[in-house]
Amino acid sequence: MAAPRDYDLTTGSIASHFKTIAIPAAFGMLFTTLYNVVDVFYAGQLGTDAQAGLAIGFQAFFVLLSFAFGLSAAMSALVGNARGAKDNRTAHRLAVQGLAFAFIATAILMVFAIWFGPRAIALISEPGEYRDAATGYFYWLIAALPGFILTFSANGILQAHGDSVTLQRSQVIAFLANIALNPLFIYGIPGVIDGMGFNGIAFSTILCQTGVMIWILWTVSRLEIMKGVEPRHVRIEAATVKEILAQMLPVTTAMMVMFISGFVVQYALKGFGEEAIAAYGIALRIEQILLLPVLGMTGALLPIAAQNYGAGNHERVREATWFCWKLGFAMTAIAAPILWFGGGLAMSFFTDDARVIPIGQSYLRVDGFLFPLYMMLFAINSLLQALKKPVYTLWISLYRQGFGVAFFIWLLIGVMGLDVWGVWLAIAAAVSSGWVIALILTIRIANDKIGGLRR
Numbered sequence: 001m002a003a004p005r006d007y008d009l010t011t012g013s014i015a016s017h018f019k020t021i022a023i024p025a026a027f028g029m030l031f032t033t034l035y036n037v038v039d040v041f042y043a044g045q046l047g048t049d050a051q052a053g054l055a056i057g058f059q060a061f062f063v064l065l066s067f068a069f070g071l072s073a074a075m076s077a078l079v080g081n082a083r084g085a086k087d088n089r090t091a092h093r094l095a096v097q098g099l100a101f102a103f104i105a106t107a108i109l110m111v112f113a114i115w116f117g118p119r120a121i122a123l124i125s126e127p128g129e130y131r132d133a134a135t136g137y138f139y140w141l142i143a144a145l146p147g148f149i150l151t152f153s154a155n156g157i158l159q160a161h162g163d164s165v166t167l168q169r170s171q172v173i174a175f176l177a178n179i180a181l182n183p184l185f186i187y188g189i190p191g192v193i194d195g196m197g198f199n200g201i202a203f204s205t206i207l208c209q210t211g212v213m214i215w216i217l218w219t220v221s222r223l224e225i226m227k228g229v230e231p232r233h234v235r236i237e238a239a240t241v242k243e244i245l246a247q248m249l250p251v252t253t254a255m256m257v258m259f260i261s262g263f264v265v266q267y268a269l270k271g272f273g274e275e276a277i278a279a280y281g282i283a284l285r286i287e288q289i290l291l292l293p294v295l296g297m298t299g300a301l302l303p304i305a306a307q308n309y310g311a312g313n314h315e316r317v318r319e320a321t322w323f324c325w326k327l328g329f330a331m332t333a334i335a336a337p338i339l340w341f342g343g344g345l346a347m348s349f350f351t352d353d354a355r356v357i358p359i360g361q362s363y364l365r366v367d368g369f370l371f372p373l374y375m376m377l378f379a380i381n382s383l384l385q386a387l388k389k390p391v392y393t394l395w396i397s398l399y400r401q402g403f404g405v406a407f408f409i410w411l412l413i414g415v416m417g418l419d420v421w422g423v424w425l426a427i428a429a430a431v432s433s434g435w436v437i438a439l440i441l442t443i444r445i446a447n448d449k450i451g452g453l454r455r
Contacts, residue, residue: 010316017162021159024167025168027168031174033292038178046198052277053129053131054137056121057121060117065255066255067248070251071153072156072159074390076159077302079160080159082310083225084310092226095226097236098156109145113142113145118135121138123267126274130277136199140202147209151167151217157223158220162307164296167212170211170215171212178204181203181204186198187200250392251381251385254396257402261402265280265427278353278356282356287364287367293335298328304316305321314451318453321453328372333372343364367424373431373432376438377438380396380438384445389449396434396441404433404434407430408430409423
């Protein structure tokens with residue numbers, strides 16, 4: 001049986017470490033996105049109401065997943081710092097306590113979701129079939145919360161060791177399983193099992209993500225730092241939880257603001273009909289596919305920078321940051337023209353509704369100009385997390401995805417009376433101004449923590 005992957009990122013080629021981590025991570029996210037694409041495809045077979053319900057229901061569910069993203073980032077940064085300092089005792093304590101905390105947080109969130117889901121969905125939808133579809137889909141997804149939150153938390157520990165392959169392989173298997181399970185649960189087998197209709201998409205997700213969770217937790221249990229775990233180690237300690245929360249809460253809040261921003265966008269779009277909501281949901285999936293290489297690369301910056309910052313190798317932190325940005329610009333230069341000129345074709349793969357395709361195409365054309373800014377913002381978030389300054393990711397997010405989106409939507413639609421293009425331009429204005437603020441803050445923090453971004 002192969003040993004768990006454990007890389008020392010404080011020595012060796014920075015480019016090689018990015019290749020080792022980023023490529024598997026990008027492939028893993030590719031299959032995660034393709035997993036969602038399969039859901040969108042089958043929802044499209046059921047009609048525009050089902051696609052709109054999927055977009056809204058999953059948006060509400062994603063608010064809850066902000067805790068998963070926060071725990072993942074906290075585990076990656078804290079355990080990565082400890083691994084870089086060659087302090088396995090601290091790494092053990094943080095990993096075990098982090099997983100114990102994740103179990104408790106999951107149970108609380110599942111109860112909260114029952115109250116939260118229908119109220120959030122009602123806020124951004126009109127009464128009718130697509131709201132009913134979204135609410136039913138959300139209730140089913142509550143059972144998938146453990147699969148997501150515990151997977152993300154445990155994977156943060158693997159990322160701290162430079163392992164992005166394990167999650168990649170599990171997501172490939174989940175994607176393949178979803179292809180088979182979606183039609184099985186939607187339509188059933190005549191005379192054998194009854195079809196569940198639209199809710200079959202959610203039931204497939206429950207089974208697939210639970211399987212991923214079991215595999216990731218088992219892999220983490222085999223790591224060197226997890227040896228010798230005793231019941232007393234699982235007992236929650238206030239000091240350790242405070243340390244985890246200090247890293248987790250800014251990221252969680254920032255992610256929650258991002259998801260709530262999605263609610264603001266969908267609230268604005270509902271005035272333009274269910275076609276606009278469906279178009280936005282499909283266009284986001286297309287956007288995610290093209291962002292995958294960028295997400296894999298900028299995500300790799302976190303464990304590389306964390307280990308080197310923990311080891312006091314500030315020059316390697318700077319080198320990793322600049323390498324990430326340079327490669328990121330090359331990637332976005334390839335992706336942007338695809339969005340500008342191929343958006344309509346990409347939309348047509350998911351819907352044949354002539355009212356939906358041009359709306360989604362208009363969003364993708366604006367989105368193409370934002371790709372380089374997204375890349376730098378993702379990298380900045382990873383760097384700030386590695387430098388143990390995650391609170392600044394929160395302030396950046398509060399402006400860009402909180403105030404910025406709401407303000408510019410109000411200005412362009414409420415005051416200036418623009419159509420759906422006003423929503424897309426509001427997003428662009430918020431991202432652009434947020435990027436300027438993020439860059440200024442990052443330069444100041446880097447000057448204080450690592451002697452600047454340049455030598």
